[in-house]
Amino acid sequence: MEITGRLTRDAQVRTTQTDKEVVGFTIAINDSYRKKGATEVTQLVTYIDCSYRRSAAIATYLTKGTIVQLSGRLNEPRIWQDMEGTPRANLSFTVGEIKILGGGTKSNGGSTQETKLTKDSKAAQAVAVPTDAVADDLPF
Template sequence: MINNVVLVGRLTRDPELRYTPQNKAVATFTLAVNRNFKNQNGEREADFINCILWHQPAENLANWSQKGTLIGVTGRIQTRNYENQQGQRVYVTEVIANNFQILESRNSQQGGQPQNQGNYGNQGNFQNGNNQGYQSQYDNQQQAPNFGREPQQGSFFHGQTTNPVDISDDDLPF
């Protein structure tokens, strides 16, 4: 059997961090995840998915994120039920997250630089069982990637002459 979930969305509120009587950290939060299509009015709708994160990653999420933060979550779906005060059976479906990753910098969250403009600082990668704390994958990278045609100085292709590829229409499969 496979029960695997991958979500990318924004936090609808600050994560709520609590501790069990055994002193285990648990964070509950809701992710707003946009749907891939628009409704009849041409508006994009979102699903609001309840998530739970345990142990050190729960504390990291509470410390490093806030309402509106774009995060990625991997985990599994869990369904539970209970009887409410009126005697009715209530079913709850939620994602039990194994790990999460912050997908934007703090500057872009706070209205600093626009996204995708070469600001790669402060991305977090937190996982259950990997309690190494906050890891920044792109620290000290100040320059946006160069997607231009000219090779950069110091690269393998710098100084080499590039010849255009000669392909006839007969070689193309379409």
């Protein structure tokens, strides 16, 4: 399953009892809809707690506001009652792959330079278009 959302805060690295590092973060997925016959649009935000176990090094890139596309497994919702007896639920996602799409706060260190180099190399690849592909008969 793939989901795309924006990090609500910087990712945190935790260590399990078996000394494995887990990167934990929460994403927000924004959606809007209009009820049939209504004129006002209702905004809906879904928060999903995510855990990534492959490499803790990615945590420096997962800063508040970063838009990410995640591939992985949606876990069963956890349902409980708070102290006042109000029912609550929590969605969690086990991440297998992370794609950073943009946004976020600037982090200290060399990560900005690495991101810039990656963007520049992708732009160079996009510019290298064969000349025969440009001579298309497009109606516009």
